[in-house]
Every structure is written in structure tokens, then in C-alpha cells.
Amino acid sequence: xxxxxxxxxxxxxxxxxxxxxxxxxxxxxxxxxxxxxxxxxxxxxxxxxxxxxxxxxxxxxxxxxxxxxxxxxxxxxxxxxxxxxxxxxxxxxxxxxxxxxxxxxxxxxxxxxxxxxxxxxxxxxxxxxxxxxxxxxxxxxxxxxxxxxxxxxxxxxxxxxxxxxxxxxxxxxxxxxxxxxxxxxxxxxxxxxxxxxxxxxxxxxxxxxxxxxxxxxxxxxxxxxxxxxxxxxxxxxxxxxxxxxxxxxxxxxxxxxxxxxxx
Amino acid sequence: xxxxxxxxxxxxxxxxxxxxxxxxxxxxxxxxxxxxxxxxxxxxxxxxxxxxxxxxxxxxxxxxxxxxxxxxxxxxxxxxxxxxxxxxxxxxxxxxxxxxxxxxxxxxxxxxxxxxxxxxxxxxxxxxxxxxxxxxxxxxxxxxxxxxxxxxxxxxxxxxxxxxxxxxxxxxxxxxxxxxxxxxxxxxxxxxxxxxxxxxxxxxxxxxxxxxxxxxxxxxxxxxxxxxxxxxxxxxxxxxxxxxxxxxxxxxxxxxxxxxxxxxxxxxxxxxxxxxxxxxxxxxxxxxxxxxxxxxxxxxxxxxxxxxxxxxxxxxxxxxxxxxxxxxxxxxxxxxxxxxxxxxxxxxxxxxxxxxxxxxxxxxxxxxxxxxxxxxxxxxxxxxxxxxxxxxxxxxxxxxxxxxxxxxxxxxxxxxxxxxxxxxxxxxxxxxxxxxxxxxxxxxxxxxxxxxxxxxxx
Numbered sequence: 001x002x003x004x005x006x007x008x009x010x011x012x013x014x015x016x017x018x019x020x021x022x023x024x025x026x027x028x029x030x031x032x033x034x035x036x037x038x039x040x041x042x043x044x045x046x047x048x049x050x051x052x053x054x055x056x057x058x059x060x061x062x063x064x065x066x067x068x069x070x071x072x073x074x075x076x077x078x079x080x081x082x083x084x085x086x087x088x089x090x091x092x093x094x095x096x097x098x099x100x101x102x103x104x105x106x107x108x109x110x111x112x113x114x115x116x117x118x119x120x121x122x123x124x125x126x127x128x129x130x131x132x133x134x135x136x137x138x139x140x141x142x143x144x145x146x147x148x149x150x151x152x153x154x155x156x157x158x159x160x161x162x163x164x165x166x167x168x169x170x171x172x173x174x175x176x177x178x179x180x181x182x183x184x185x186x187x188x189x190x191x192x193x194x195x196x197x198x199x200x201x202x203x204x205x206x207x208x209x210x211x212x213x214x215x216x217x218x219x220x221x222x223x224x225x226x227x228x229x230x231x232x233x234x235x236x237x238x239x240x241x242x243x244x245x246x247x248x249x250x251x252x253x254x255x256x257x258x259x260x261x262x263x
Numbered sequence: 264x265x266x267x268x269x270x271x272x273x274x275x276x277x278x279x280x281x282x283x284x285x286x287x288x289x290x291x292x293x294x295x296x297x298x299x300x301x302x303x304x305x306x307x308x309x310x311x312x313x314x315x316x317x318x319x320x321x322x323x324x325x326x327x328x329x330x331x332x333x334x335x336x337x338x339x340x341x342x343x344x345x346x347x348x349x350x351x352x353x354x355x356x357x358x359x360x361x362x363x364x365x366x367x368x369x370x371x372x373x374x375x376x377x378x379x380x381x382x383x384x385x386x387x388x389x390x391x392x393x394x395x396x397x398x399x400x401x402x403x404x405x406x407x408x409x410x411x412x413x414x415x416x417x418x419x420x421x422x423x424x425x426x427x428x429x430x431x432x433x434x435x436x437x438x439x440x441x442x443x444x445x446x447x448x449x450x451x452x453x454x455x456x457x458x459x460x461x462x463x464x465x466x467x468x469x470x471x472x473x474x475x476x477x478x479x480x481x482x483x484x485x486x487x488x489x490x491x492x493x494x495x496x497x498x499x500x501x502x503x504x505x506x507x508x509x510x511x512x513x514x515x516x517x518x519x520x521x522x523x524x525x526x527x528x529x530x531x532x533x534x535x536x537x538x539x540x541x542x543x544x545x546x547x548x549x550x551x552x553x554x555x556x557x558x559x560x561x562x563x564x565x566x567x568x569x570x571x572x573x574x575x576x577x578x579x580x581x582x583x584x585x586x587x588x589x590x591x592x593x594x595x596x597x598x599x600x601x602x603x604x605x606x607x608x609x610x611x612x613x614x615x616x617x618x619x620x621x622x623x624x625x626x627x628x629x630x631x632x633x634x635x636x637x638x639x640x641x642x643x644x645x646x647x648x649x650x651x652x653x654x655x656x657x658x659x660x661x662x663x664x665x666x667x668x669x670x671x672x673x674x675x676x677x678x679x680x681x682x683x684x685x686x687x688x689x690x691x692x693x694x695x696x697x698x699x700x701x702x703x704x705x706x707x708x709x710x711x712x713x714x715x716x717x718x719x720x721x
Contacts, residue, residue: 158348158350160346160347160348160350161350161351161352161353163317163337163344163346163350164344164346164350164351164352164411165352165363166316166317166336166337166338167315167317167337167338167343167344167346167364167412168338168343168363168364168367168411168415169338169364169367169368169415170338170367171336171338172336174367179352182352182354183352183353183354185354
């Protein structure tokens with residue numbers, strides 16, 4: 001057997017340690033009643049209890065999830081039909097749409113958030129408490145990414161399957177739903193997950209467009225970690241650990257499914 | 264014979280206004296296997312798509328059992344299609360793919376099961392129900408595509424180059440299978456292909472198309488032995504074609520000799536003469552009508568394909584034995600094997616109008632005020648100009664000729680090439696040239712001033 005080279009192995013270990021050690025540390029301390037990282041204390045579920053019983057934290061978590069789902073669904077619908085529309089339009093139209101779609105992707109979130117706020121709240125006078133600026137702002141952030149996920153699947157698709165559906169007695173609407181969207185489903189699904197993740201991660205757009213009383217995990221965490229509210233702060237360790245475990249579970253599940261589909 | 268499908272005066276043009284199909288008429292008999300054959304871009308696929316309902320004709324009618332279905336959407340037509348590259352639904356297994364159309368028609372589940380099972384038997388794929396599309400070979404996917412269409416028991420089955428993605432051997436096998444499926448099912452098949460061999464193997468009747476126009480229809484033997492024009496002769500099989508003229512009854516002169524023929528054409532008719540290589544007789548030198556020098560010999564398994572030159576002409580013949588390159592042989596064209604086609608006279612005629620300064624504007628080009636005719640014509644006179652292909656030459660200098668275009672068709676006529684040059688507005692120019700150009704080459708058409716012939720239009 002060929003001897004393994006030492007350097008690449010060490011390099012990989014270092015990189016992964018850098019990526020995972022802080023999270024592992026956080027997860028570890030979330031199960032203690034320490035108030036600071038570094039303190040040696042005993043095992044405790046106190047943080048988890050606080051996390052799930054403090055009304056403020058509860059409503060913040062539920063609010064984040066509901067917002068992410070709403071924005072995810074709306075962005076997915078918009079992005080998918082946008083991609084389909086762009087794909088079947090004339091080449092010039094498609095090039096323009098394609099280029100316009102790139103800008104929000106590359107653009108800084110803070111600019112997107114600020115400009116949506118200006119447009120809706122200042123120019124059109126929409127009340128932030130209606131959640132419309134928030135949802136619209138996050139959709140502006142997420143939709144282009146859905147578009148980017150769906151477009152390659154459209155490009156690779158054999159477009160005769162749409163005509164084949166018409167040939168097999170589908171109306172155009174049935175052909176779109178039963179065949180076109182069904183064929184694009186994996187790409188639409190990953191577009192949806194991207195949108196949900198982006199919505200949950202977003203800080204800037206949310207800050208500029210949210211109602212004053214509403215907080216997402218991002219905005220809440222940024223504010224909470226500023227002050228000295230240690231009980232809530234350590235409860236956020238628990239939240240971080242949970243989010244991390246969910247992320248790991250999703251990645252593992254996706255990989256297992258991918259293996260099953262392409263053995 | 265009962266007519267199942269009639270196409271009357273079908274015209275189809277796309278947004279840019281170019282006619283893909285112009286005034287086409289075609290009828291198909293019940294239970295027939297008709298092939299639409301032609302080079303790519305000849306309109307055959309567009310025609311098939313109009314029958315299937317994926318494109319609508321701009322004018323004309325498509326009659327199924329005498330009823331116009333020309334404007335109906337595909338799902339309202341009792342016609343199913345086998346698509347190029349199959350277009351199976353990758354997210355469904357084989358059973359669900361085949362059952363798709365029947366489920367759409369809300370058929371009873373047990374009946375669907377029976378029909379799918381039967382369809383799988385017809386295409387010889389029993390037991391493949393649960394397999395995924397990806398796990399099948401190209402040939403198997405092809406069969407599933409056929410099964411998915413025929414399970415609906417359509418009045419007409421359309422097949423759009425269904426074998427083009429298969430390798431040669433597989434293609435031959437599938438041709439035989441499609442033919443026997445057709446015979447067993449008794450269904451009407453309309454088959455599109457650009458492969459003349461495939462058309463020959465499969466068809467009850469072949470419809471040869473070029474430039475959106477039907478060039479000839481007939482049984483394979485008729486198309487092969489009696490092509491209607493040089494396009495068909497050149498497109499189907501290998502052929503020797505010479506330009507010439509009927510000199511007297513049953514005599515035609517071409518390739519520098521006079522030959523006995525079976526022709527009923529009048530003396531003086533300009534013709535193209537075609538002889539298939541297998542009908543050219545090879546004799547010892549001095550014993551044929553022509554002595555020719557062997558320039559090539561390719562062994563084809565069943566025969567040697569001999570090429571030989573005499574004077575400025577070249578001829579291809581099928582020989583039984585190998586011949587030395589450079590040796591001299593005798594060549595004969597038996598009268599009954601010579602097929603004469605009247606020369607197409609309606610080429611290179613353009614209409615236009617005379618300007619104040621004696622120049623003339625035609626639809627696609629202008630001519631300078633050089634000719635006597637133009638100098639004497641009053642401004643505003645409607646005129647037609649024409650020229651002989653033999654008077655035209657091609658040049659790669661765009662300034663040299665009166666119009667530019669791209670080489671669209673190449674026909675080898677004994678001692679020269681006849682080209683169809685397609686102008687930027689899809690118009691055609693016929694020109695003879697000794698040089699070999701390639702398809703798509705950008706050329707300008709050069710005609711000497713005194714070779715243009717003008718006439719006034721009423």
C-alpha cells in the first residue's frame with residue numbers, strides 16, 4: 001500500500017478543526033450551566049429549558065421559521081416561473097433577464113434591504129407592521145437564487161417531454177404541472193431549501209424592513225449578544241447547537257438519498 | 264383504398280416570413296406506411312408537427328376522415344407521436360410511462376394494466392414494467408417510446424426520425440421491427456427520415472421533399488428507377504447524371520455521345536440523363552460505346568465501385584472484379600437503363616422594374632444600366648430577367664457577381680457541378696461551375712452582362 005502523505009492529512013485536519021471546533025465547543029458548553037466559555041461547570045439542560053420556555057425566544061424562533069417558509073414558498077413560485085418564462089422567451093429577452101437576475105445575487109444585502117425599505121416604506125408609505133416590506137425584501141434576496149437553481153435543470157431538460165405530454169392528451173396546463181414541473185422538481189426543491197436558508201440567515205434586509213416588535217434569530221442574536229443578558233445569551237448557545245445538528249442531519253439525509261438515486 | 268389523411272394547400276411560414284412549406288398537397292391511405300424523406304431543413308419535420316398539432320398551418324386544411332383537424336391542439340387529435348430521442352418521462356418508470364396517455368383518458372385501471380402489458384409484448388419488453396428509463400439502452404428506450412404511443416391505439420402513428428440516435432446495426436434491426444409492428448397492428452404510420460436507405464427499407468410509399476415542396480411520391484422502386492428530377496436522382500442512391508438533349512425519337516445525346524433510349528420525349532427537349540452504377544456495363548476496352556480510364560476502385564463487399572473518366576466526364580459503375588487503376592475499359596449504357604428527366608426550365612427567373620437611369624431593381628438585387636434592353640426601356644416598366652445556369656459562374660469575391668449567397672445544394676452532373684445558391688432572402692440561383700465548392704460556402708454569382716436575357720412583363 002502506498003504510504004499516505006503527511007502534509008495533506010495534517011492540512012485537512014487543521015481546516016476541519018478550524019471549521020468545526022468552535023461549533024463543537026459551543027455545543028459542548030450549551031449542555032453545561034457555565035455562563036462563559038472556559039468556565040468548568042457540570043452537565044445541565046438549563047439552556048435548553050430557557051430556550052424553550054422564554055416567551056421572547058419562543059416567538060422569535062417560531063417567527064423565523066414561519067417567515068422562512070412563507071418567503072421560501074413565494075420565492076420558489078416566483079423564481080421557478082421566472083426561469084421558465086425567461087427560458088422560453090426570445091434570446092435577447094432572456095439575456096436581459098439573466099443579467100438583471102445576477103445583480104441582486106452579487107449586490108450587497110445591505111443595499112437590497114435599504115433600497116426595498118426606501119421604496120416601500122418611504123416612497124409608497126407601506127407600514128412596516130404589515131410585514132409586506134419584510135416579505136418583499138427577503139423575496140428580493142431569495143428569488144434570484146431559486147432562478148439560478150432552476151435554470152440549469154431547464155437547460156438540461158429534453159423539452160420534447162412537454163410536447164410528449166400534449167401528445168398524450170394533456171392540456172398545456174396539465175403538461176406544465178404533470179411533466180414540466182415534475183421534471184424540474186429536484187431543482188425546485190433545492191431552490192426552496194436555498195431560499196429558506198437565506199431567509200433564516202438574513203440580517204441586513206430584515207433589520208431594515210421588519211416591524212419593530214418582530215425579530216428573527218439573526219436580528220435577535222445580534223441584539224442579545226450586545227448586552228449582558230447572560231441567561232438568554234447562553235440559551236442562544238443551545239439554539240446554535242440545535243441549528244447545527246439540524247444542518248448536519250439535512251446534509252447527511254441529502255447525501256444518503258443522493259446515493260440511493262445514483263448508486 | 265380508403266384515404267385516412269388529406270393535406271390540402273398547406274402553407275407554413277415562421278415569424279420571419281419565410282415559407283417553410285408552400286401549397287403542399289398530400290394524401291395518406293389507411294394502413295399505409297408513408298415516409299417523408301428529404302435533407303434537413305426541407306420541411307418534413309414541420310409537416311409532421313402540423314399533422315401532430317404541435318405547429319399550426321398558416322393556411323390550408325388537414326383532413327382526418329374528411330374532417331378538418333388542422334387547428335385542433337395535439338391532445339384533441341387521435342394521433343400519437345414517437346419523438347426523436349424518445350422524450351420519455353425520466354421521473355416515471357416504464358409502466359407509468361406507457362400508461363400515461365391511458366390514465367389521461369381516465370381509462371379503467373384493469374384495462375390499463377391489460378393494455379400496457381400487451382403493448383410491452385408488442386415491443387418485446389415483457390417484464391420491464393418496474394425499470395427506470397435511465398436503466399434502459401437506447402434501443403430499449405426506443406421501444407418504450409413506440410409502446411407509449413401505440414398503446415393509445417391512435418388512428419395515425421407519427422415517427423420523427425426515431426432511429427437517428429441508434430448505431431447502424433441497431434438501426435437495421437429496429438427498421439425490420441417497425442415494419443413488422445406496422446404489418447401486425449394495421450395502423451397508419453407516417454415516418455420522417457433523412458436516411459434514404461431507411462426509407463427504402465421501410466416504406467410502402469416514399470414522399471421526397473426539398474425546400475418545402477414535394478419533389479416526388481411513389482413506391483420505393485419507382486423513386487429509385489424513375490426519379491422525377493435531378494434532385495431526387497441525386498438524393499436517392501448513387502447515380503450518374505449527364506445534361507443533354509433529345510435528338511430524335513428514342514435517341515438522346517449526352518456525355519458526348521448519342522444513346523438509344525426508351526424516351527417518349529420530343530426531339531429538342533433538354534434533359535438530364537441518369538444511369539445507376541449497377542446498370543452501367545463494363546466491357547473490355549474497345550467493346551463498349553465509350554472507352555474510359557479507371558481512376559478508382561473501392562471494394563464494397565458485394566461489388567467493386569469503379570470510377571472511370573472519359574474526356575471531361577466521370578462515371579461510376581459497379582464491377583464484379585477488381586480493376587487496375589489507369590487501365591482502359593469499355594463502358595456501355597443500356598438503353599432501357601437510361602432514365603431521362605426533362606430539364607427544369609423554371610429556374611433563374613426574376614421579376615423587377617426599370618429605374619429612371621436605366622438600371623433595374625429586382626426583389627433581391629439590382630442590375631446596372633449596361634444592357635441595350637434596359638437603356639431602351641421606359642422607367643417603371645415591369646420586366647423579367649433570366650440566365651442559364653451554364654452561363655453563370657461562382658466566385659468567392661463578393662464584389663465579382665451581381666448577388667451573393669450560400670451554397671445550398673450540390674449536384675454532380677457528369678462533367679460539372681450544378682449548384683443551388685441560396686440568397687439572403689431564401690431565393691435560389693442555379694449555377695454550373697467546374698470547381699468543387701462546399702455546402703454553406705459564401706459565393707457570389709457571376710453572370711456576364713450579355714448573358715442576361717430580359718423580357719417585358721405585361
